[in-house]
Amino acid sequence: MSIKITRRSAVLGLTSTLATPALLSAQQYVPSQPAAQRRNASSFVTQDWRDHFDTLGKGVIVADTSSRALHYWNAEGTDYRVYPTSVPMTDELTKRGYTKIVRKKVGPTWTPTKSMRERDPSLPEFMEAGAGNPLGTHAMYLSWPAYLIHGTHDTRKIGRRSSSGCIGLYNEKIAELFAITPVGTQVRVL
Incomplete structure (x- = not known):
């Protein structure tokens, strides 16, 4: 054979x-x-807004840095959404606690903080909105100076510890969240 x-x-x-x-x-x-030990993956942990806030007010956001997810509820509690996020590179860069959305901007410009420039002297002093801007297409500013929820053009960052303190979302997801989130929305970063 x-x-x-x-x-x-x-x-x-x-x-x-x-x-x-x-x-x-x-x-x-x-x-x-x-x-x-996981790579670039969000392991969403279920959240309930009542575990973090007394009322929904204008709406609430819980940014869970451990599971790398942002949870959103509207003012009526009828719209609940979960988004994968990037989170701060280190715990020292992570500000935790209660804050709120104080301003929103489409096409944000970027001014790296002094500490960011000390860590990386190659950073520009200022960057106009556009494809190279690390804040992506939309930004929601928190009451804490220099902390934002924003988009990113670098999709590799989502699901990773990659930011200097901010919470990052895919550009199409931050555009969606931006459209439904009013100024005054309560935010908790865990």
Whole structure:
């Protein structure tokens, strides 16, 4: 009995052999794996606005830096949305607590803070709105100076510790959130 090995069967055999370890490791994924070992993925933790605020007021946002997710509820509590986010690079850069949206801007300009420029002297003193601007297409300013909820043009940052203190969303998601979030919305950063 003679077995004819064609180029096609050799390639298919090699491909299935190489793919087997990847398939096996994918089957070994453990959801309870510590967050520090996960890569660029949000592991949303369910939130309830009542655990953080007495009333909805104009609406509420809970930015959960541990699960890298932003939770939004409208003033009536009928619209609940969850967005994946980027979060501050380190705990030292993370301001936690209660604040609110005090201003909104489409096409924000960017002025890096003094501490940002000390960490990275190559940063510009000022940047106009546009494709290279790290604040993306929309920004919502918090009552804490220099802290924002904003978009990003660099989609690799979402789901990661990558900001200098702000909460970042995909540009299309910040545009959606921007449209439904009034100035005065209560915010809690966990």
